[in-house]
Amino acid sequence: MSILVALPVLLPLLAAALSLVFNTFPRVQRVLGVLVLSAIVVDAAVLLAHVDRAGPVVLRMGGYGPPIGITLVADRLSALLLLVSAIVTLAVLVFSIGQRITDYGRDTASNTFHPMYLVLCAGVALCYVTGDLFTLFVGFEIMLSASYVLITRRTTAQRVRAGMTYVIVSLTSSLLFITMIALVYAATGTVNLADLADKVAALPPGIRTSLGLFTVVVFGIKAALVPLHFWLPDSYPTAPAPVTAVFAGLLTKVGVYALIRTQTLIFTSEAIWTLLLVTALLTMLVGALGALAQNDINRMMSFLLVSHIGYMLFGLALYTEIGLTGVILYVVHHITVQASLFLVGGLITRHTGTVSLRAMSGVATAYPLVAVLFAISALSLAGVPPFSGFVAKIALLRAGAESATFTAYLVTGGAVLTSLLSLYAVTKIWVGAFWGEARPPYEDPDPTDEVTVGTGNTSRGMVTATGALVAAGVAIAVFAGPLAGVSGRAANDLIDGKSYREAVLGAAR
Amino acid sequence: MTINITMAVLLAGLYSVGFYLLMQRSLVRVILGIVILGHGANLFLQGAGGPPGVPPFAGLAAPEVMVDPLPQAMALTAIVITFALTTFLLALAFRSFVLLGHDEVQDDVEDRRVGTTAERNDLVQEAAP
Numbered sequence: 001m002s003i004l005v006a007l008p009v010l011l012p013l014l015a016a017a018l019s020l021v022f023n024t025f026p027r028v029q030r031v032l033g034v035l036v037l038s039a040i041v042v043d044a045a046v047l048l049a050h051v052d053r054a055g056p057v058v059l060r061m062g063g064y065g066p067p068i069g070i071t072l073v074a075d076r077l078s079a080l081l082l083l084v085s086a087i088v089t090l091a092v093l094v095f096s097i098g099q100r101i102t103d104y105g106r107d108t109a110s111n112t113f114h115p116m117y118l119v120l121c122a123g124v125a126l127c128y129v130t131g132d133l134f135t136l137f138v139g140f141e142i143m144l145s146a147s148y149v150l151i152t153r154r155t156t157a158q159r160v161r162a163g164m165t166y167v168i169v170s171l172t173s174s175l176l177f178i179t180m181i182a183l184v185y186a187a188t189g190t191v192n193l194a195d196l197a198d199k200v201a202a203l204p205p206g207i208r209t210s211l212g213l214f215t216v217v218v219f220g221i222k223a224a225l226v227p228l229h230f231w232l233p234d235s236y237p238t239a240p241a242p243v244t245a246v247f248a249g250l251l252t253k254v255g256v257y258a259l260i261r262t263q264t265l266i267f268t269s270e271a272i273w274t275l276l277l278v279t280a281l282l283t284m285l286v287g288a289l290g291a292l293a294q295n296d297i298n299r300m301m302s303f304l305l306v307s308h309i310g311y312m313l314f315g316l317a318l319y320t321e322i323g324l325t326g327v328i329l330y331v332v333h334h335i336t337v338q339a340s341l342f343l344v345g346g347l348i349t350r351h352t353g354t355v356s357l358r359a360m361s362g363v364a365t366a367y368p369l370v371a372v373l374f375a376i377s378a379l380s381l382a383g384v385p386p387f388s389g390f391v392a393k394i395a396l397l398r399a400g401a402e403s404a405t406f407t408a409y410l411v412t413g414g415a416v417l418t419s420l421l422s423l424y425a426v427t428k429i430w431v432g433a434f435w436g437e438a439r440p441p442y443e444d445p446d447p448t449d450e451v452t453v454g455t456g457n458t459s460r461g462m463v464t465a466t467g468a469l470v471a472a473g474v475a476i477a478v479f480a481g482p483l484a485g486v487s488g489r490a491a492n493d494l495i496d497g498k499s500y501r502e503a504v505l506g507a508a509r
Numbered sequence: 510m511t512i513n514i515t516m517a518v519l520l521a522g523l524y525s526v527g528f529y530l531l532m533q534r535s536l537v538r539v540i541l542g543i544v545i546l547g548h549g550a551n552l553f554l555q556g557a558g559g560p561p562g563v564p565p566f567a568g569l570a571a572p573e574v575m576v577d578p579l580p581q582a583m584a585l586t587a588i589v590i591t592f593a594l595t596t597f598l599l600a601l602a603f604r605s606f607v608l609l610g611h612d613e614v615q616d617d618v619e620d621r622r623v624g625t626t627a628e629r630n631d632l633v634q635e636a637a638p
Contacts, residue, residue, distance in 0.1 A: 068579065134583050134586075137587075138586065138590075141590045141594075145590075145593070145594060145597070148594075148597060148601075149597075152601060152604075155601075155604050155608065156608075157608045157609055160601065160604055160605045160608055160609070161605070161609075163601060164536070164601060164602070164605060164614070167594075167597070167598060167601060168531075168539060168543065168598070171543055171594055171598070172531065172543070172546070174590075174594075175543070175546050175547055175549075175550045175591070176550075178550040178551065178553070178554055178587050179550050179553055179554075181554060181583065182550070182553040182554040182556070182557040182580075183557070185554070185557040185558075185579075185580060185583075186556075186557040189577075191579075191583075
């Protein structure tokens with residue numbers, strides 16, 4: 001059973017190597033990518049079912065036990081996120097194949113998309129299942145270096161500018177991560193998460209707090225918390241739609257996951273964490289207001305992404321079981337919805353040939369199917385009742401109301417306001433892009449660039465993938481009951497922390 | 510536990526120089542900043558293992574006088590990663606130089622738009638009375 005934990009990391013890495021070998025055979029690369037990611041979906045589903053029934057699965061790499069060896073752990077939270085991420089990466093891969101961005105560079109024999117995409121999937125999976133801080137760093141680096149290549153592929157002047165910002169900011173945060181690991185190791189002499197949980201608790205409170213704050217800064221840059229979010233709306237919109245979709249869906253969520261893991265397991269705080277609450281409020285409002293000021297559809301959705309990171313922080317800062325349940329539900333919902341929104345954005349720009357909301361109009365009459373897909377994802381993002389966002393938001397708002405402190409009430413109010421602002425922002429997209437008279441597509445301004453194309457039609461693969469992802473978002477709402485059950489049990493594990501520690505270190509400790 | 514003053518001063522120097530260079534406008538200086546910051550971080554990781562001692566080979570000495578091998582292994586991994594990413598960054602900077610003809614960090618598009626809007630408003634106000 002424990003091999004299931006390693007497969008989501010091993011399979012894509014091996015497939016990436018094979019994919020490089022079959023560089024000149026795009027069909028082999030495509031089949032390989034889709035097969036491997038489908039296998040991971042199955043693997044993650046089996047893992048989740050097993051973990052939910054029998055408790056965390058631990059794999060000791062090379063037979064070395066903790067705290068020295070590398071351990072891979074899958075508990076309910078990581079298995080659930082693994083499953084959702086696998087579904088999203090599979091859908092996005094099908095979309096990219098449909099958009100044929102995977103084919104660019106075939107004539108120059110530098111077909112990097114497939115290998116890099118698989119490496120990215122491996123990195124994300126490693127971040128979810130790792131049991132120690134240093135392997136988490138390695139997972140981040142695998143994921144980020146693949147993302148550097150994907151964001152700067154087919155460099156144009158604009159993309160090199162945005163890519164530079166992205167690479168330098170991420171690299172700086174990685175160096176801060178190394179510093180944090182050094183500090184943690186100097187203070188405790190271990191990097192194993194379960195072992196740290198005991199050892200950090202024995203440290204003086206001052207050191208404990210400063211280490212905790214350091215982790216918030218390190219993971220905050222990756223997760224795009226508000227004072228540290230500046231790089232995101234600049235860099236994400238320059239990449240092609242599927243790349244942006246997978247970045248927006250997964251990369252920031254991995255930061256959020258790392259925050260949840262470290263703040264619940266290691267730097268536990270019994271009381272409500274006011275600083276994190278205030279950051280959550282700022283993140284929600286700055287993101288939503290920033291979105292309203294945009295004209296570029298991709299920039300607007302990037303700001304909305306920042307804004308909704310605030311909700312996840314909000315639940316984490318409350319640190320109650322229902323709050324964490326809300327966070328987990330929200331992460332699951334948001335990965336799916338944000339990725340499908342960016343894919344729909346890709347369909348729109350592909351169809352109209354522009355990213356400017358003022359320049360496009362009448363997509364609803366020209367292309368009703370895209371309008372339906374957008375409406376479902378947008379309403380879900382804003383948290384309108386029958387869709388998945390509502391289920392997650394109601395859990396968070398209930399947690400906020402139950403905490404019953406002034407700051408918690410304030411942030412709860414902010415969360416409701418942000419919901420309305422998000423609804424207003426997506427309405428702006430709707431009015432700009434979908435209403436009005438249908439227009440012929442604009443000429444492609446830059447044929448070397450795959451962001452805007454303006455073909456007037458879209459391939460079947462793109463639409464199918466987007467439709468499948470939107471359907472997955474609807475399924476979250478339909479199966480909200482069982483999902484909330486798993487999330488609740490996962491949150492209980494997080495608050496308790498005992499099952500994770502016992503699984504890793506053995507019951508004797 | 511004793512504190513190694515030389516190491517502490519050296520690390521503080523590397524970190525401050527690194528962050529200072531990171532704030533510069535020229536891309537080459539920014540990359541140098543990343544490199545120096547990387548050196549600082551890796552040295553710090555290495556130093557977190559404690560004072561120097563006997564190399565950690567089994568049977569060479571008693572385990573008490575050996576150095577801790579774990580931070581060395583981690584520092585080695587981190588060095589490889591920073592090295593690889595520095596190479597990537599250099600290639601990207603070169604690409605930027607080829608495409609743009611200089612190595613200055615570009616203004617943010619949004620900032621520039623806000624700036625021009627403000628300038629235009631000023632001009633309109635000057636022209637009004």
